[in-house]
Amino acid sequence: NAGVTQTPKFRVLKTGQSMTLLCAQDMNHEYMYWYRQDPGMGLRLIHYSVGEGTTAKGEVPDGYNVSRLKKQNFLLGLESAAPSQTSVYFCASSYAGLADEQFFGPGTRLTVL
């Protein structure tokens, strides 16, 4: 039982490049979330999903896209990376919404040059 895993752990991109971050959970959770963590700020919600095939915008969705084709996976895409997207990205999942405990992955540290 691995919980929430994220791939890759680290990545360096040049401005304008694209990439996809993968989040996987093996707890059969319906809800999945993508957050970014920046120095001096709390975690901010980028996008979330309430079930397979659904996605919704969070607090800071601009510049990101997501897909939830399978219940266990939640992908975060950057189509054209910008230096402002340098951050640590965390994926989380919960069984039934934010009323339940969220379980976080170990994070992906992304640097955009």
Add this chain to the structure above:
Amino acid sequence: GQQLNQSPQSMFIQEGEDVSMNCTSSSIFNTWLWYKQDPGEGPVLLIALYKAGELTSNGRLTAQFGITRKDSFLNISASIPSDVGIYFCAGKLNSGGYQKVTFGTGTKLQVIP
């Protein structure tokens, strides 16, 4: 957007000392959460508080839900080296049928053996 202010931002303490940190908001919440983030890992839930005035313990950790519902406190007694990490508070509020979570800015704790 809404922000939770945590203080102190960082602290160095001697092993064996007690630690106090707090989280304040201009808005009320109906649930307060405290997380710990170890270096290179995602946040892990320590304590959840559901009622104003509630005091809850988890081992050496004790947290309180402020009576005004705008603040929360976390105490760690008899600190040990493995307490090192970043402690985040989070507030939950049901807004328009949707649970919204706001994370604090974090308190970085360093324990000197």
